[in-house]
Amino acid sequence: MLKFEYTQREIDTVSKFLQNHMLESGVKYLTADQAAELLAKNSILRNDKGPKPGFNFREMLRQGHDGKVARMKGVYQLRPGSRWKIILVDK
Numbered sequence: 549m550l551k552f553e554y555t556q557r558e559i560d561t562v563s564k565f566l567q568n569h570m571l572e573s574g575v576k577y578l579t580a581d582q583a584a585e586l587l588a589k590n591s592i593l594r595n596d597k598g599p600k601p602g603f604n605f606r607e608m609l610r611q612g613h614d615g616k617v618a619r620m621k622g623v624y625q626l627r628p629g630s631r632w633k634i635i636l637v638d639k
Contacts, residue, residue: 559608
């Protein structure tokens with residue numbers, strides 16, 4: 549099993565970038581795939597670890613869900629195993 553540890557600084561940077569992007573773009577939510585693509589395109593979080601594109605971001609989400617790292621703002625799943633969504637948090 550692959551193991552990656554994310555720092556609080558990395559989590560805060562990713563969270564802030566995604567929230568700002570959604571606010572500036574008028575987007576209310578992003579899927580994990582959309583978020584991973586944006587993060588890679590803007591050199592915020594690489595998209596090359598793990599078995600498939602977006603693994604880095606999903607692993608960050610999983611670690612937050614499992615309590616290994618802080619959870620990002622606006623991240624949720626409807627139920628365990630369902631797709632992740634990142635919603636715009638009111639500012």
